[in-house]
Amino acid sequence: MEHNGSYAGRDTWDVAYTGSVCAYVNMYANGDSVSQTVNTVPGQAYHVDFWIASNHCCWGPSYLTVSFANTVGFAEWESDIATPANVFSEHDFITTATSSMSTFRFSGYMDWGTFFIDNVSVTPFPGPALNFQHSGSNLILMWTGSFILQTATDLSGPYTDVANAVSP
Numbered sequence: 001m002e003h004n005g006s007y008a009g010r011d012t013w014d015v016a017y018t019g020s021v022c023a024y025v026n027m028y029a030n031g032d033s034v035s036q037t038v039n040t041v042p043g044q045a046y047h048v049d050f051w052i053a054s055n056h057c058c059w060g061p062s063y064l065t066v067s068f069a070n071t072v073g074f075a076e077w078e079s080d081i082a083t084p085a086n087v088f089s090e091h092d093f094i095t096t097a098t099s100s101m102s103t104f105r106f107s108g109y110m111d112w113g114t115f116f117i118d119n120v121s122v123t124p125f126p127g128p129a130l131n132f133q134h135s136g137s138n139l140i141l142m143w144t145g146s147f148i149l150q151t152a153t154d155l156s157g158p159y160t161d162v163a164n165a166v167s168p
Helices: none
Strands: 002-004 006-011 022-027 032-039 045-054 063-068 071-077 089-096 101-109 115-124 130-135 138-143
Touching (some): 022 032, 045 063
Antiparallel strands (some): 002 032, 006 022, 022 115, 032 101, 063 071
């Protein structure tokens, strides 16, 4: 694990989400980070899952971003992360690796406070295999597995299920 301007390590004083140890990060300057680079397969989708908490002991605004493979999958102000203090909340996102090495990074700012990190996992995501077929003026979507087709007017959502959508 690498850190840039941050204090980081294992925490056995506070309560971890599971087990008896979690990681902690104290980020005192804008852009501080803790990261780890792992082997990935270019073009493979990955599911990133993690639990975070904050002790809410800061002197001003604080911010946290979580990224993997150059995709920011989580970005929130500390006050929105978990309430009350030291209560863990789960977050996840899916992204696609673009190279054979991808970096997982927690970065941000918290003046005199601490972010706690636990149960981080990065696993290949076996998303649905999609096929497309034209039938006259219609486009037929076909997929494998028990996935649900959803729609939104904006990429950031909100998403709603498409009624009666099933793979042929």
